[in-house]
Amino acid sequence: MLTISNLTYHIANKGYLFQNVTLSVQPGEIVGLTGHSGIGKSTFAKVVAGYLTPDEGTINRVQNKRQPHPVQLIWQHPEQAVNPKWRIKKVLEEAGPIDDEWLERLQIHSSWLKRFPDQLSGGELQRICIARCLMTRPDFIIADEITTMLDPITQADIWDVLRQIAKTESIGILAISHHYELLERLTDRTLSFETLSKK
Numbered sequence: 001m002l003t004i005s006n007l008t009y010h011i012a013n014k015g016y017l018f019q020n021v022t023l024s025v026q027p028g029e030i031v032g033l034t035g036h037s038g039i040g041k042s043t044f045a046k047v048v049a050g051y052l053t054p055d056e057g058t059i060n061r062v063q064n065k066r067q068p069h070p071v072q073l074i075w076q077h078p079e080q081a082v083n084p085k086w087r088i089k090k091v092l093e094e095a096g097p098i099d100d101e102w103l104e105r106l107q108i109h110s111s112w113l114k115r116f117p118d119q120l121s122g123g124e125l126q127r128i129c130i131a132r133c134l135m136t137r138p139d140f141i142i143a144d145e146i147t148t149m150l151d152p153i154t155q156a157d158i159w160d161v162l163r164q165i166a167k168t169e170s171i172g173i174l175a176i177s178h179h180y181e182l183l184e185r186l187t188d189r190t191l192s193f194e195t196l197s198k199k
Contacts, residue, residue: 001026002048002071002140002172007057009040009047017043018197021057025140025172030163032183033176035193041176042076044193045144048174049073061140070139074146078125082117088128089113095135102131106161123154130158134165140172148177159186 002025010016017040025031035041046052048059049071061071075081082091092098092113103110106127117125126146133141143162147155163186166173177183183190 001060002174003058003060004048005058005060007044007047007059008055009043009052010055018193020198021193021196023191023196025174027139027170027172028167029189030166030173030175030187032187032190033174033193033196034178034180034183034190037178039193040197041178041193042144045073045142045174045176049142069136071142072133072136072138072140073142073144074126074129074133076145076148078122078129079117081129082125084117086116087113088115088117088120091117091128092132092135095132097135099131099135102134105165106131106134107157123150123158126150126158130162138171140174142174142176144176145178148179155182 004024005022007021008016008019021044023031023033033041033044043052047054050059050061050069051073089098098113102108108124108127108131112120112124112128117128120128130146141162147158150158162173165171175183175187180190
């Protein structure tokens with residue numbers, strides 16, 4: 001289980017972004033985290049994933065033998081999460097040997113591997129980033145507004161796959177979005193970041 005207790009983070013000269021946030025995500029569970037833009041959700045995601053250090057609080061990330069970093073973050077803008085000078089094959093190999101199973105489940109065509117990131121659509125590139133994430137075999141995924149910039153059909157396709165993977169692979173997902181209705185439809189339960197953050 002991913003357990004976050006009393007997490008607090010501030011930015012110098014700006015004050016606290018959030019204080020005393022406590023939540024948990026079970027293996028195979030999809031938890032939604034909603035709140036308006038600018039409230040600190042993305043910063044919270046970076047803290048939980050280990051990119052930033054909290055001022056206070058604890059994050060209990062389940063460790064297993066599959067990989068040393070059990071919590072992986074999928075970014076909102078896939079074009080900013082890849083090296084634009086690398087072909088897609090190299091982007092995927094950054095996570096390790098390419099796993100054909102994930103390519104098939106995410107409907108990634110083999111022809112994409114020879115292309116550069118700017119030769120794929122936003123939805124195609126996000127599938128690549130999700131596959132790269134899954135190839136690290138995480139216990140938990142933080143999905144930060146990952147389909148916000150995509151059309152409704154692509155959005156639904158990606159979330160259908162992620163829901164299946166969460167259940168079949170027992171991967172917990174913390175889905176972050178300012179679209180409450182989307183999270184209510186996709187997740188097992190939805191939490192308000194504003195309510196959790198006691199500033």
